[in-house]
Amino acid sequence: MPTILGQNQYGKAENRVVRITRDGDTHHIKDLNVSVALSGDMDDVHYSGSNANVLPTDTTKNTVFAFAKEHGIESAEQFGIHLARHFVTSQEPIKVARIRIEEYGWERIATSDGNSKFIGADEVKHSFVRKGQETRTTQITFDGERWEIISGLKDLTVMNSTNSEFWGYVKDKYTTLKEAYDRILATDVSARWRYNWTSDDERMPNWEKSYEQARKHMLQAFAETYSLSLQQTLYQMGSRIINNRSEIDEIRFSLPNNHHFLVDLEPFGLKNDNEVYFAADRPYGLIEATVLRDGVEPKIPVDMTNL
Numbered sequence: 001m002p003t004i005l006g007q008n009q010y011g012k013a014e015n016r017v018v019r020i021t022r023d024g025d026t027h028h029i030k031d032l033n034v035s036v037a038l039s040g041d042m043d044d045v046h047y048s049g050s051n052a053n054v055l056p057t058d059t060t061k062n063t064v065f066a067f068a069k070e071h072g073i074e075s076a077e078q079f080g081i082h083l084a085r086h087f088v089t090s091q092e093p094i095k096v097a098r099i100r101i102e103e104y105g106w107e108r109i110a111t112s113d114g115n116s117k118f119i120g121a122d123e124v125k126h127s128f129v130r131k132g133q134e135t136r137t138t139q140i141t142f143d144g145e146r147w148e149i150i151s152g153l154k155d156l157t158v159m160n161s162t163n164s165e166f167w168g169y170v171k172d173k174y175t176t177l178k179e180a181y182d183r184i185l186a187t188d189v190s191a192r193w194r195y196n197w198t199s200d201d202e203r204m205p206n207w208e209k210s211y212e213q214a215r216k217h218m219l220q221a222f223a224e225t226y227s228l229s230l231q232q233t234l235y236q237m238g239s240r241i242i243n244n245r246s247e248i249d250e251i252r253f254s255l256p257n258n259h260h261f262l263v264d265l266e267p268f269g270l271k272n273d274n275e276v277y278f279a280a281d282r283p284y285g286l287i288e289a290t291v292l293r294d295g296v297e298p299k300i301p302v303d304m305t306n307l
């Protein structure tokens, strides 16, 4: 049966580009997921395997990262227009470029001094929480006498665009990681905390207020900790909650280290001065620990944090 080629397109999908613009110590983030689909005179590559008209998908990926540096990202629309025009006007065989972009919004974390306008507060100039609501969780257990309440949250995504380092670690023959003195620190917070309210005879905590305060303290500790490791930041987040909320005795975190790798733009004659990053989704470091009030027994199951 004779066959013919129908509609076809190709390109690199889901280029996760993070562009930081540094305006003094105030940082701005653009976080995009860019998918490129090109079509045009591509019969030959399908019929005979001739790549003569094929701009590699790898090149389309590089173009996304190089354009983030060269042109900046004013808006997703403006960025997409630049890319689409480039592919169609620079490559004769390419007749149509379709650029799809998802943009993830970030807002600044408010400081602990109560200044919600963030003015004059250093920490928040580079500390962000992803827009969109996290998921709040709770588990209630009652044996007819005693209560156990373990509440928490998941998918609270945060990022510091500076004030994070990682160096001085063990190096064996398989270690290739370069020491970092100014890296992006980003994670999706999963946390479970246990209330010390266990009996109807005791005064019940205000659950709504407690949640809101626990969330606030963990965000502020994330923003205000100058981090030498995600482990250190985790401990600060936990102890800030335990120290400020007498109703909570124990908190367990599961924190993926959402790696952001600086893109090498040297091959394109561009200098990447900590501006353009590739946001990798896997594998990721996974840092988990419990922080406890001194003297209490740990009761949150180790494997519960990610449920």
Ligand SMILES: O=c1[nH]c(=O)c2[nH]c(=O)[nH]c2[nH]1
Residues within 6 Å of the ligand: 166, 177, 228, 229, 230, 231, 257, 285
């Ligand atoms: O904060 C970090 N903690 C680690 O244990 C670790 N390991 C690694 O490769 N990068 C990092 N970052």
